[in-house]
Amino acid sequence: MSTQPISGKNGKVLIGSAAVAEVTKWIFNKESVSSRYASSSTGGFKRSLSGVKSGSGTIQFKFDLDAGSPIVEGTAATLLLYLDATHFYSVPALIKTFKVEVNIDTGEVIGGVAEFDTDGAWTEPTLP
Numbered sequence: 278m279s280t281q282p283i284s285g286k287n288g289k290v291l292i293g294s295a296a297v298a299e300v301t302k303w304i305f306n307k308e309s310v311s312s313r314y315a316s317s318s319t320g321g322f323k324r325s326l327s328g329v330k331s332g333s334g335t336i337q338f339k340f341d342l343d344a345g346s347p348i349v350e351g352t353a354a355t356l357l358l359y360l361d362a363t364h365f366y367s368v369p370a371l372i373k374t375f376k377v378e379v380n381i382d383t384g385e386v387i388g389g390v391a392e393f394d395t396d397g398a399w400t401e402p403t404l405p
Contacts, residue, residue, distance in 0.1 A: 283361050290336050291357040292347045298338035301388070305334040305358055305366060307399075332368065332395035334358075340377055340387040348391045350375040356393065364402040371396045 290297040310328035315321070336348070336356075347354070350372050359365040370393040377389040 285360065287359070287362045289359045291359070292354045295347045297336060297348055297356075297391075298341055298346045298389070300336060300338050302337040303334065303358055305332060305368065307332045330398075332399065334368075334370075334393055336391045336393070338389055338391070340389055346375075348372055348375055350391075353396055360402060364404060366402055367400040368393075369396045369399065370394065 288300070288303065290300045290303055307330065309330045312326045312328050313323045314326075315323050338346070340346075352372050354370055354372060356368045356370050357365045358368060372391055372393050374392040375389065376391070377387065379387050
């Protein structure tokens with residue numbers, strides 16, 4: 278079996294059909310609580326069992342005053358996190374924070390970061 282890496286250059290984030298600003302990077306952290314135990318039948322070794330799943334993430338973007346972002350702190354949204362032009366995670370989420378950074382000293386393009394927590398089950402992308 279060969280592996281074929283893909284480029285993230287066509288990645289994006291949508292809420293419905295609305296683009297979330299000019300996204301420069303997104304991260305989706307998926308995790309499962311691990312329950313570890315040793316017993317009279319584990320032979321002196323610990324066993325691990327998977328528990329409840331949860332997730333969180335960040336979206337980095339460039340701010341655009343003419344295209345208001347559909348991301349608002351404290352609101353629920355279903356985020357479509359695109360890996361490329363066709364493959365994406367569908368993630369019900371609660372937007373926790375919305376941060377904007379203005380650098381007067383350098384005049385750099387205004388950017389920001391939004392943080393989210395998952396709000397239920399997400400859908401994995403269908404991969405070939």
